[in-house]
Structures are given as structure tokens and as C-alpha cells.
Amino acid sequence: MEDDGRFEEKCFSNGDVYVGKFKGILPHGDGKYTWSNGTVYEGDWIDGKRTGKGLITWPSGAKYEGEFSGSYLHGHGTFTKSNGCVYTGGWRMNAHHGIGQKVYSNSDSYEGLWKEGIREGSGRYTWNNGSSYIGNWKKGKIDGRGIMTWGNGDIFDGCWSNGLRQGSGVYRFSDGGLYIGTWSKGLKDGKGTYYPSGSKQPPLNKWCSILNTDDSGHIRLNRRLSEKAPVSGRSKSLRHLSHRTPSLDANWSLQNPSGDCICRDSSSALLQTSNEGQSEASGMSNMVSEREYMQGVLIMERIKQYSEILHNKNKRQNKFSMKPVKKSSFMDIFEDRRSYYLKLNLQLGIRYTVGKITPIPAREVRSSDFGDRARIRMYFPKDGSQLTPPHCSLDFYWKDYCPMVFRNLREMFKLDAAEYMMSICGDCGLKDISSPGKSGSIFFISQDDKFVIKTLKKYELKVLLNMLPKYYNHVGSYENTLITKFFGVHRITLRGGKKVRFVVMGNMFCTELHIHRRYDLKGSSQGRYTRKEKINSNSTLKDLDLKYEFHMDKKLRESLFKQISLDCKFLESQHIIDYSLLLGLHFRAPENLKALVEPPRSMQRLHSLPSGDDILKQGEQLIIPNGLLLVAHEPSFVNTTPGPHIRGNTLRAYSIGDREVDVLLPGTARLRVQLGVNMPAQATRLLQEDKVEESEIELFEVYDVVLYMGIIDILQEYNIKKKIEHAYKSIQFDPMSVSVIEPRTYAQRFINFMDKKVFPESP
Template sequence: MPLVGNLIGEDHVNYVLMYNMLTGIRIGVSRCQAKIKRPLTDEDFTARHKFSFDIVGNELTPSAKYDFKFKDYAPWVFRTLREDFFHLDPADYLLSLTAKYILSELGSPGKSGSFFYFSRDYRFIIKTIRHSEHKFLLSILKDYHAHVQANPHTLLSRFYGLHRVKLPRGRKIHFVIMNNLFPPHKDIHETFDLKGSTVGREYPEEKAAKNPGAVLKDLNWINRGRTLELGPEKRALLTEQLRRDAEFLKKINVMDYSLLVGIHNMQRGNRDNVRKNTLKVFSPDLPETRRSRAMQAKGGSKSPEAIAIRRAMRSSDPKRLGKHTIRLPEEDTGDRQQFIFYQDEGGMRATDENNEPQDTIYYLGVIDILTPYSTVKKVEHLWKGLQADRHKISPVPPAEYSDRFFSFMKAIMRGGEGGAKFVSE
């Protein structure tokens, strides 16, 4: 996956969508954030707040460039997830996403038709999801919350928000905001999306040679002879966390998820760096720097955060238009330091058998976890009906998927049996 997608300027087809998503987030999230923190209730899990935007504006929503509706789902639950479990600075989150209306679009890297957008500092990803995925996330939100609470070091996707934008002609677009597993300040030299299955799990090596950013799959991992180089300590920790996460995924009855692995070679460093892009954007009247280290949400009316939020609310008519250059940081932002698997430059450094650090950093996490078995079954039917000779998709039930996934992940660690042995079924 290339680090830099296409920046969305005003002439981009999805500009309006981006504008509406970010405006909704800016207003919805700051509304919730401006209130004094309180413990969660059962109702918070089913709560939804509606906002109606138009060019005039009213006391609840400032005027916007376009007419659209925005829905914020379970805002208090996501606030708790962000602040208490994922240790995100509340103001940072809002500023990263909405201080300037800049996103870059990755288009649709998967088969699902989802679109991916990066926040301008590449810390957050907005993924458009199907209505079924949206309903599913809401249905497991309580379990997810409990799992994250019990497993502060979980490798599962970190969901920071769930929203919906409704455009005038009635098109509804659901999206989640989640963590970008890959760091803004380090090149990723190799990327793998691993499921523990071999059927159709190969990216053609000839194509990979021409496209170094390609997302490789299980068979490429095996054929390239890769292993996760981890000493006994990290191996034990990672295995245990993967075991718990895979158990959870089994319990909520999903499949088709994968372990995304990004590899940074420290010898190679950032030599191939192409992290710059320029385009015209406008910026709402928000302070754009990260002043938030000092802004831990105190809720005090004079806190810089409260001031920023009030300003954000007032800035209904973004006017500044200027050339903006995206320059990504050279250093770790330090916000993942408390997480075992993300503490070395935002990832996990390889270690040898004596647990001594090596020159590789892994960036890994379990992604695409919102596909219940029933949905896959339906999709399979469709495929089979439409193109009979197409490569057969053979979904296995969630329990089997989870066991196979976990066995594969154990096998690819140093000291495991190796992926090749594992897949020769």
C-alpha cells in the first residue's frame, strides 16, 4: 500500500463526501467531547445523534457548504474507547482529522468496494463500510468494548468512531475511523496481509517486482521464506495476545479477517521516501498545531481544548484557501508507547533468541474484523451463481477460521514449524 494516496482537492469526485464526513466529525465529536466525562450506561451503546447541516445553519449546527445529514453512533462509547483504552488525546484526534480538510484517498484496495482515506498526518484511517458491517459493529459493540477493556494490548483494529453521512439524494454512507497500523515516519518496505489460507492467497511475484508497495499474501510470505523474527519474550507475548484475539473473533462469529504485517528494515531506513504532496485546500479556522500535549481534556471552559472546540463550532465558513504541502513527521509521535506491540517507533522491533533488538521493525494488527459468517455465505452464493468457473471461495466457519488463523500465526514465528509446513494440507 503506498503511504501517500491521492490528496482530495475541490475538483475531486469525492470532495463533497470528504467535506461532509469531516464536518460531521468536527461537530459531532466536539459536541460529545465538550461535555464532562461520565461513566457509560447501557443506553450509550444504542445511542445515536442526528445532525442536519445546510448552508444557513442553526443553533445546533453551523452553516456548511452543502446540505447533508450526519449521524453519530454511540458517541460516548467511542469516546471512552479513544480516551480510556486507546489513550488518544481528545484534542489531537479532532485536530488531526479536521483542523484542515485534507484527506488522501487510497481508493478501494480490497475487493469489498470500501474506500480508505488517511487523515492528513496519516495517523487515522476512515474506511467506508457496508450497511451490514455497520449493523454488525453496533451489534458487537458491547463485546468489543469488554474485550478491549480486558485486553489493553489487543491487536484488533482500533475503532475510534462510527458515523453515517446522508447525501441529499438519499445515498447513505457508513464509515468507521480507525488506527493506521503503519507509521507516518517510517517507510514500510514489505507488506503482507495474512489469513492462514492458501486458496488464491498469492500476489503475482512479477507484478510485485514492479510494485514495491504491493500488499503480499500468505503464499508470498511462504515462498519468500519470511519468519517473524522474535525472541522468546516477544514471541510469548504476541502468541498469547493473538490467541485471545482469535478467541474473541471466534466468539463473535466472524471470518475473513487478516493479520496485516508491515516490515521496516532499519538498515534501509527511509531512503525511498516520497512523502510529499501539494494541493489547494481550505482550512477551517482551527489552530492546527498539536498543542494538545498540554490540553488533556479537563473540560474547563478556559482550557485550550474548549477554546479550540468553540472556535471550531464558530468556523462555519472556512475561507482560507492556500497551497498546502503534506510533510510527514520524521519522528515517532510517542502516542503508542504504552502498548507492548506498538512501543518501538509505533511498532514492534525484532529480537534474537537472547531478546536483543534487531534491525527490523514490525507493524502488525488484525484487520477487517466485521464480516460475520452469514454475510460471507451470501457473497459466496452470489459469486458461484454469477461466474461458475471462478476460483471457488471456500469460506470455513468462524471456529475453524480462527483456529487455522492462530495456528498459522504461531507457525510463522521463529521457532514455529514455518508457514510452508502448516499449509501443506
């Protein structure tokens, strides 16, 4: 039906008035609609709905001028509130969406990407006090990689999470000093290097243009920013916005009053000072300090020459570059994209298996569920089939071992099937992690850090399947077991016959608390140390590297050793050796150390963002923890949501009358204490025989710590090969110092080491 083009005025019974063109009985074309409350819309109509371009004003004085669709603010437009707040940019269904710029009533401003009304993606926020942030946003908060420049000239460039500094970064002070290190919840936490003002500073090329190199594509504030916006017919004007906004152009920079400039050009260093070249030419101090912080408190400092740090770094790099890469038999299967293919195949297979097994009614595990015929097999061609989807990987065959057993194990460990699939098979994918050992295995970890996936050798798979019936009974009988939680075993076979085997396990360090130290403890001493040049903040240290002994509540210690004995007895019955206790330490800052925290000036709390978003609520980071406190367990105050490493009951503590306990961490949380999870203790630093460098200052001897632990690497049998290895090493070394000994002796030595050296009884 064509538009008759008639122009009419129509008054409605509720007092509304429309003047314009009609199509039948509906407004269609140009027209002006006035509501009885004083709201006025003047613009385009299609079939009775505001669609096209128009202007709407409200009685409060607010107005919107731009594109509409289906009576929604949709497309590109400018919204002006009565208090002076102005937004210009993309809209979708009445919400900011796409590229946009917003100037708030208090003169703060944001320009960048929006998603359904909140800041999401890349953008720049400028506060009215001169502070600004350029980088990534998530759910309205600073999250990802980005650069914060404070009004006083300080600059932080690095990682953020939930509005706080989290992970690695570079902090440049306005006086020219530089600190490179790690942060946790807004506080310096871990090892780093401080370069004083006037000292020689390292090139920061590895930090250059991080906003152009994010793998996910979220942080691309230059040319790609406009490309992320939708380019439909009603949103082409979003590109126009990017051209009209100078700060979103291809090359743009942020300069603070001190002269420090953060360049956005991908070929330049991320941080450059205007006087950097002059300082180097004039000769400068070579003294720098290696520091270690604990929740903002400086606990150790070592003064070194800049040349010494540079030499050690180059030595490590040269050694690495000269060392040939040893590949496992399956490492060359996938060529340059092997990691991508492995992860994609895993996700496809696990999604298929869990989806197939979950609808089956729950039942007890039978002996046949452990047998050779208890397998799910499926072929995944690249182009898809009636049962499998098309995918971007190589054709592969999938095998899932003992699916009903692992389904019951997941339920025993209180894992929901849907959450399990979302963690491993969700859109975010899996992350690569480096192997902590010599096995050459490939490790992946889920995006939510709940699950670790490890490749297995053929003999390890055989050991696991042979052990599985007894393992199932053991973990079913002892819910506090410290032994690794297994959630699935799988195999991928390519058409050429190459096979890769995987096991899915719980991540014992799945916690919001920062793990400051990791130890792999076997109870043996031969070769159980880490070379000093290889130690960094992510290293897993060994028995001879342990500098602490841990004292805990009497009842907690009793529960721990009761379970260690039960687990070792089980492993001994399966002829397993070479297992270890994986121990993670979260240090709490010593009491009464507020005076040692860096001046609040460098951690200024920025003004809260308008509209109730509060991006940087940094009050928490100004709270200095005061150790640990055991309190009676109250479920209403504690998050008891089960995780992959949390299953057992709440432990009891002797110190508060044999009651179930939580640990209270001032300024952080109240956590439920379970075996191997959130266990409070005191770490006492052991006296070292070796003379400590005079330049190294260790500030404290006793720390409050929260412990996370579990028994790992339980797939090595004491077979003929290991017996021969034991005989050979016994000729060269003390037989009790080597890792390879018969299972009964191994278990006893393991328990004794934990009892005497790691968790001794309190005096």
C-alpha cells in the first residue's frame, strides 16, 4: 500500500496530538507528536513507530536528536540531560552501544566503546581533576590492559581487574623514578625492580603499544576502534563519530604536566620521558633495587648495579636461545597452530561427551564402567556430520574413557555439568601455561582458573585406568582427600594415527588470593633445588629451596596428617612413587606496618564515576591487613560455593574450643577453612647456612600465611625401569636422598619430611 501523503492533525482522547502524514490510520512520514505530559517528538515515522531521524524533548529539559528504529533510540544520536550531561554516539534499544562520547555534569568525560549502556571494550576516561585512563573496560569497570595518568604526574601502565591494578605493570613516578613489578588488588604484591630518579633505566620496548597487541582484540584504540562498531545502514554514522573525535584517531597521545608522554604509535616505546636521552648522555646512577612486596608492604630489598641486572637478564636469554627445544612425540603434529588445534579439539570432544552422558539417569557405578568397552568414540570431520558440528580444526577421532565413572566423580566433587562445560568449552577458550616440571607435558587452564588440563604419556594413561576403581573408592570414602581430583580422561587421534591423551584435573590454586610462593615437595634432596637464575615470581620451587617451616593450630595439623597418611597408604597400595605435595602460600602482611606502605599520593583514590558506576573504588587498597584471625564458622557469612578443589567438611580448631572455623582476612574476606584450602598458619623463616648478601635486606622472620595444597603426580609406578634407576642412583648417591625408592619407603619418607621439616609441631 503506497503512502497517500495526506497531511492531517489528529487529537486523541488522552490529550495527545499528532500533526503530520498518515498511512491509513497510522503516522507515516514526517510528523510531530505531542504527549499530554509535554513530551514532543518531531521527525520520521514508519507504520506508526518512530523510525528514521528525529528530535524528542521531555518536560524536564532533556532531549535526544538522532536516529530511531521501532520507537527506540537506535543508531547514532545525541542525548542531552537536564543537568548538562551529554552523550553523542551509538545507540541500541535505548542504550549506549558502539562508539560514543559522554561528558558528565561534573566535567568528567568518557570516549570509547559501549555495550548495552555500560563501558565495554576500549576507551578513555578523563576526570575533572586532570587524571585520565586509556585502555580496556569490562562491565563498566577498568579491566584488562591500560594506562592511568594521575593529576600529579604519576603514570601506571599495565594490567587491571575490576577497577584495581592486578598483574604486571610499570609505574612511573612524576619525579622520574620507575618501578616494574606486579600488583594484586591495587597493591604492590610480589617481586619487582625500582629505578630511582636519575638512574639508568631499562628500555621499555616490550611494553610498547600494548593497546595495539591484545590477542582478543579488545584494546585497539586506534584505527581498529571504528572498525569494531556495527556498520549497518542505521549505524554508519558511528564511523563519522570516530572521525570527529580527535582522541580516537590513528595516532594519539596523552601527555601529563611533568612532560612524560604515553605514545600510541605502535613503533614507539610505551613510556618515554622527554628528558630520557639527556639523562643517559649526562651519566647517571647505576644503583637500582630489587624489591619484594607483600600487599603493599616492602618485605625485602636488594641493592644492585644496573649492569648486574642487565647481565643476568642477557645471560638467561642467551642460554635460552642456545638451548635446543626438546619436543614430545606429539608436539610436531599441529605445526605452528598446534596449541589452537589441541584446545579446539578438546572443547569439541568434551562438549560432545558431557552432553551425551548427562541425560542418562544417575546410577551407581558398575564394574563394567571401568572396562575396556567403557568408551565413547566419535569422528569429528572438519566439515561436520549428522552428529558433530563443522569446525576450524583438523579432522580427528575422539575417545572418552570411562565416561560414567567420571560423570559420577564430577557429581561427587559437586560439579554441575553445565558449569563444567562452560568453564572448559565456553567462548573464552583455554589458556596455555608452562610446564612446571621435566615431563614435557602440555598444560592448559580454563579461563576461570578452575581446571587444569595436562597431556599424558601412554604409560600414565594405563596407570590411571588401572588405578581408577580403587581411586574412585578412595575419594568416595575420604571427602577430605588431598589427592588430585580427576574429572575426565580423553584421547585425540589424527587421521595419520598420532595420538594425544589428556586428563582434566582441579586447579589447587583456584583462589582470589594471590599465591606468592609455590613449592613441589617430595621429601628427597638429591637435585631438589632450583637454579637461582631460573627463579621468578611464577617459579615452582623444590625441597631445598624451602626457607620456611609452617606452624598451625593443633587440630588443623592433626586433620592434615591423618589425611596425608591415608592418602600415602592408598598410593603405596597402588605401587605409586614420585608424587609430591604441591604447596601454595599466600602471605599476609605483618601487623602494624602501615608506616611502611608507599605514600597514599601514588595510590590516589580517584573521584567516583558518575551514574553510580564507581570504576575505581580504591578504598580497599588503603586497608592494610592485620594478619589472620580464626573465628567460629558461620555459613551465612562465608561463600561455600563448591569449586574443583573444595569438597570436604569445615575443619575444627583447637584454639577456639574445637569448633568449626573460618579464617578472617582483614580487608579481604572471610573464608571457610577446609583441608588443603584456606588453611591458616605461621611461616617462620629458617636460618640459612649460606651468608646472605650484604645488599639483601630481609625485613621480617615470621609471617601469617594462608596455605593451599594437594598431592600431585600420582601416575608413576615403581616398575622394572624405576627399580633399575634406583639401583644405579644408589651407587652414586645416598639411597635415601634420591627420589626413586620403593613405595613403602617413599611414603614413610614423604610423611616424615612433612612432619619434621614442613609442618613441625609447635613448641
